[in-house]
Amino acid sequence: MIHQFHTSFAGLPVFDLTDTTAAGELPAADAVAWRIRLDDYVDEFDPWRELFGTFTERVDTTRVRALLLGNWGNTYDVESTEPLALLTGAAERFPALHAVFVAEYLQEETEISWINHGDLTPLFTAFPKLTEVVVRGGIGLRFDPLKSTVLRDLRFESGGLPARVVQALGASELPALETLQLWLGVDEYGGDSTVEDLAPLLSGERLPALRDLGLQNSPQADQIAAAVAAAPVVARLERLSLAMGSLSDEGAEALLSGQPLTHLAGLDLHHHYLSDAMMERIKAALPGVQVNVDDQRDLEDDWRYVEVSE
Amino acid sequence: MRLTVVGTPGDRRVALFAAACRRAGLAEPALVPWRDVLLGRPFTVDGTLRVESPGEDAEVNALLRGPGDPARVGGGARWYRTFRAGLERLRPYPSVSDIDDIAVMFDKRAAHARLLAAGVPVPPALGPVAGYARLRARMAERGWHRVFVKPAHGSSASGVIALRTAQGGAVRAQTSAAREGDGWYNALRVRTLDTEPEIASLVDALAPDGLHVERWFAKAGLAQEGVRDGVGRVFDLRVVVVAGEPTHAVVRTAAVPMTNLHLGGRRGDLAAVRAAIPWAEAMDVCARAASCFPGSTMVGVDLLVGVGMRRFAVAEVNAFGDLLPGLAGLPGTSAEGGDTYDAQVAAVLRAPAGA
Ligand SMILES: Nc1ncnc2c1ncn2[C@@H]1O[C@H](COP(=O)(O)OP(=O)(O)OP(=O)(O)O)[C@@H](O)[C@H]1O
Numbered sequence: 256m257i258h259q260f261h262t263s264f265a266g267l268p269v270f271d272l273t274d275t276t277a278a279g280e281l282p283a284a285d286a287v288a289w290r291i292r293l294d295d296y297v298d299e300f301d302p303w304r305e306l307f308g309t310f311t312e313r314v315d316t317t318r319v320r321a322l323l324l325g326n327w328g329n330t331y332d333v334e335s336t337e338p339l340a341l342l343t344g345a346a347e348r349f350p351a352l353h354a355v356f357v358a359e360y361l362q363e364e365t366e367i368s369w370i371n372h373g374d375l376t377p378l379f380t381a382f383p384k385l386t387e388v389v390v391r392g393g394i395g396l397r398f399d400p401l402k403s404t405v406l407r408d409l410r411f412e413s414g415g416l417p418a419r420v421v422q423a424l425g426a427s428e429l430p431a432l433e434t435l436q437l438w439l440g441v442d443e444y445g446g447d448s449t450v451e452d453l454a455p456l457l458s459g460e461r462l463p464a465l466r467d468l469g470l471q472n473s474p475q476a477d478q479i480a481a482a483v484a485a486a487p488v489v490a491r492l493e494r495l496s497l498a499m500g501s502l503s504d505e506g507a508e509a510l511l512s513g514q515p516l517t518h519l520a521g522l523d524l525h526h527h528y529l530s531d532a533m534m535e536r537i538k539a540a541l542p543g544v545q546v547n548v549d550d551q552r553d554l555e556d557d558w559r560y561v562e563v564s565e
Numbered sequence: 566m567r568l569t570v571v572g573t574p575g576d577r578r579v580a581l582f583a584a585a586c587r588r589a590g591l592a593e594p595a596l597v598p599w600r601d602v603l604l605g606r607p608f609t610v611d612g613t614l615r616v617e618s619p620g621e622d623a624e625v626n627a628l629l630r631g632p633g634d635p636a637r638v639g640g641g642a643r644w645y646r647t648f649r650a651g652l653e654r655l656r657p658y659p660s661v662s663d664i665d666d667i668a669v670m671f672d673k674r675a676a677h678a679r680l681l682a683a684g685v686p687v688p689p690a691l692g693p694v695a696g697y698a699r700l701r702a703r704m705a706e707r708g709w710h711r712v713f714v715k716p717a718h719g720s721s722a723s724g725v726i727a728l729r730t731a732q733g734g735a736v737r738a739q740t741s742a743a744r745e746g747d748g749w750y751n752a753l754r755v756r757t758l759d760t761e762p763e764i765a766s767l768v769d770a771l772a773p774d775g776l777h778v779e780r781w782f783a784k785a786g787l788a789q790e791g792v793r794d795g796v797g798r799v800f801d802l803r804v805v806v807v808a809g810e811p812t813h814a815v816v817r818t819a820a821v822p823m824t825n826l827h828l829g830g831r832r833g834d835l836a837a838v839r840a841a842i843p844w845a846e847a848m849d850v851c852a853r854a855a856s857c858f859p860g861s862t863m864v865g866v867d868l869l870v871g872v873g874m875r876r877f878a879v880a881e882v883n884a885f886g887d888l889l890p891g892l893a894g895l896p897g898t899s900a901e902g903g904d905t906y907d908a909q910v911a912a913v914l915r916a917p918a919g920a
Contacts, residue, residue, distance in 0.1 A: 256796070256821075257796055257797075258786030258787075258796065258798055259786035259787065259788060259796060259797025259798075260872070271873055273873055275873075292873075294872070294873045294875070294876060295876075296709075296711070296780070296783070298708050298710075329710060331710075331731040331732050331733075332732060361783065361786065361872055362799075363781070363783035363785075363786075363799055363822065363872060364783045364872060366729065366731075369729075369731050369735070565737060565759070
């Protein structure tokens with residue numbers, strides 16, 4: 256569960272710009288990542304619009320490098336396209352913007368599976384210089400295949416990432432992309448992608464710079480592990496994560512009997528259904544690799560949970 | 566001075582308070598069993614009275630709630646009626662625990678109203694709801710989507726429901742109440758209910774005993790050791806206020822919206838919380854909450870901290886909120902070094918009730 260705001264984003268400390276702090280002393284525009292959020296529940300979008308207005312008045316937006324869009328009201332009535340439209344509408348005032356976090360809501364504020372998105376394409380077209388983008392929530396999310404020579408870091412956190420998003424990423428041209436993390440989630444909350452949808456990503460053809468791949472939070476972790484075991488992209492990775500999902504001995508067996516993984520710096524498998532013996536085997540087989548097998552789940556449980564769904 | 570404790574023989578609380586008396590050089594307090602009080606049996610009070618929790622004793626529990634499985638959820642109204650009748654029998658005696666204060670603290674609606682009237686920050690409340698349909702109608706009227714539904718006379722998060730609704734009819738609840746056969750029982754785990762009939766049936770089962778409904782106050786999270794930035798656990802604070810002074814505090818953290826220790830909550834890092842929030846302001850809120858119960862030497866305040874670490878709300882004031890064995894007092898307070906019981910004994914010695 257997500258219960259904590261990021262303290263840093265895109266290499267900058269986060270400044271929490273709320274209806275309260277906006278009136279006080281503010282840091283230099285380029286010294287922080289700005290989280291713009293309301294500090295209370297509201298249904299409608301107007302208060303956030305006002306806060307964003309205050310932000311653009313009080314801060315030299317031409318030097319703003321990173322933004323996090325937080326609590327903008329009731330997420331099931333107000334889609335992320337509303338705050339994004341304000342931002343893209345003012346794109347020429349943000350020439351230095353290179354990192355955006357869409358929807359940094361916490362579990363105490365809204366359900367990740369109730370954050371409604373729409374078409375994200377305008378964000379990428381209005382800000383072609385983006386190097387880092389994080390999106391939380393998957394409902395309604397869509398975008399056209401991306402094309403960027405500078406985008407380095409992409410993360411989609413969701414309880415259910417639509418197949419069309421995975422497919423759009425597969426069709427994207429991102430020669431500079433180093434990190435790609437997908438929380439795939441469960442069907443029930445819109446995570447309808449299949450292992451086949453991951454094929455273009457696993458081939459790595461259009462991702463020559465990829466170093467860090469996360470195919471996380473999936474109830475199909477075993478099948479993903481089997482696909483990863485033979486995936487061309489793995490040879491160039493430094494970090495691989497199949498964490499947060501339902502990985503069991505079956506998937507781990509496939510991983511271990513596939514291509515060598517000893518070149519990895521890190522293998523993150525936390526939140527899993529591996530037996531003790533298998534955890535030991537993985538560590539023994541990958542001596543130079545930092546293996547994270549924390550958070551072993553209840554193997555007796557008939558139901559296999561992912562870490563983040565609802 | 567002489568003290569008489571109303572409690573349950575063999576209960577930890579009684580032993581812990583007696584130990585603190587001994588450390589202060591006082592005589593062992595006399596004990597009046599709650600059982601005798603509730604059964605209407607004669608008892609004698611020597612000196613000043615201290616009212617302690619009836620504890621978890623099965624027989625006392627059956628006297629209060631009526632016969633039945635002690636793990637069942639509900640029965641709060643009958644519990645409260647019997648408990649108040651017992652409290653009335655204690656009224657004639659000089660006491661460090663005010664009878665009316667205790668009665669208010671065990672009615673979440675009345676306690677909330679008292680705090681609100683005194684300007685203490687509390688989550689807004691919905692007013693009486695007689696069942697699930699009424700709850701949803703009232704929520705819609707107020708435009709609320711996330712609420713905490715609490716049995717008016719509950720404790721230990723029994724029957725508490727963290728409820729949220731979305732447009733299109735989606736509704737989700739987290740609670741430690743679990744259905745077994747045709748009843749609801751306290752489980753040791755918080756689970757998610759996401760079918761409306763199930764949620765409605767639980768709310769309707771609890772409603773006859775009285776419900777207090779509050780807006781869900783989005784609680785802040787704390788980093789969790791060994792876990793990546795941005796995940797964390799929610800937390801709240803239990804602050805013990807003795808004679809007006811916040812003397813002891815613990816952080817309670819959880820991965821679910823309820824932080825109670827028996828439901829998987831854990832103690833959190835107090836130093837980290839002190840560094841992250843305006844601590845003096847937080848303690849002031851607790852002191853103000855306690856001052857709404859001026860006849861009580863001690864209360865335990867459950868303090869919620871908002872997601873931005875700047876806003877506060879009092880979730881509850883507990884009349885028997887001092888069971889924190891071995892916890893040392895906050896540095897710089899008069900209770901530094903002692904436990905919650907030492908602090909209370911010291912307070913009684915400073916200002917004996919009825920003196
Ligand atoms: N309005 C609220 N918004 C968010 N969280 C809340 C709210 N009210 C209570 N909580 C949380 O729910 C849990 C139980 O709350 P509360 O203290 O009111 O109930 P209780 O049953 O009397 O439990 P306790 O044993 O802690 O006294 C706590 O973890 C608290 O943080």
